[in-house]
Amino acid sequence: MRRVRYAVAVSLDGYIAGPKGEADWITMDPDSEVDFNDFFGQFDTLLVGRKTFEPMAAAKRATMPGMKTVVFSKSLQQKEYPDVEIVAEGHLARLSQLKTEPGKDIWLFGGGALFGSLAEANLVDKVEVSVMPVLLGSGVPLAPCPKRVRLKLDGHKIHRSGAVSLEYSVA
Numbered sequence: 001m002r003r004v005r006y007a008v009a010v011s012l013d014g015y016i017a018g019p020k021g022e023a024d025w026i027t028m029d030p031d032s033e034v035d036f037n038d039f040f041g042q043f044d045t046l047l048v049g050r051k052t053f054e055p056m057a058a059a060k061r062a063t064m065p066g067m068k069t070v071v072f073s074k075s076l077q078q079k080e081y082p083d084v085e086i087v088a089e090g091h092l093a094r095l096s097q098l099k100t101e102p103g104k105d106i107w108l109f110g111g112g113a114l115f116g117s118l119a120e121a122n123l124v125d126k127v128e129v130s131v132m133p134v135l136l137g138s139g140v141p142l143a144p145c146p147k148r149v150r151l152k153l154d155g156h157k158i159h160r161s162g163a164v165s166l167e168y169s170v171a
Helices: 036-040 051-056 091-100 112-120
Strands: 004-011 016-018 043-049 068-072 086-087 105-108 125-132 152-158 164-168
Touching: 043 051, 043 091, 068 091, 068 152, 091 105, 091 164, 105 112, 112 125
Parallel strands: 004 105, 004 125, 043 068, 043 105, 068 086
Antiparallel strands: 004 016, 125 164, 152 164
8 A cells, every 4th residue: 555655844833834835945965865765756646735735836846757736625626736746625535546546655745734634534655854954933834633643753964954753654
């Protein structure tokens, strides 16, 4: 069965985006040991909510090469975005179906609120965060969950930049 992996960058004080959705605080270490081709190659489906998708579409980055983009939104219209799948109703059932289909893992990209609803429904399998050495003070929280979600540490890595990568399985 395919896994849903919530993989995001987060500030030390727990935000995945600034107050206006900005991500300029996410820094890439020029000597980074992260192999992005390997990381992206682990997924064939990108799962996003409307608030994450709209800026992607505005920047002409609504899709990623080699990945199907699935957007959970009650307000976006499929006819306006023919290159992606818009799911307006039954998003939990659609994600359950996606998990059973053959393929690679599903990347839950951004969307703290979306993560919260999917975690509450026990549909998230892994939480992978890269903690950036910055305090934002406010913004979009990593995990606005309505219930407690227990995690088991699977791995960690400290980068030269001061960022720390943490990988958890949902217990």
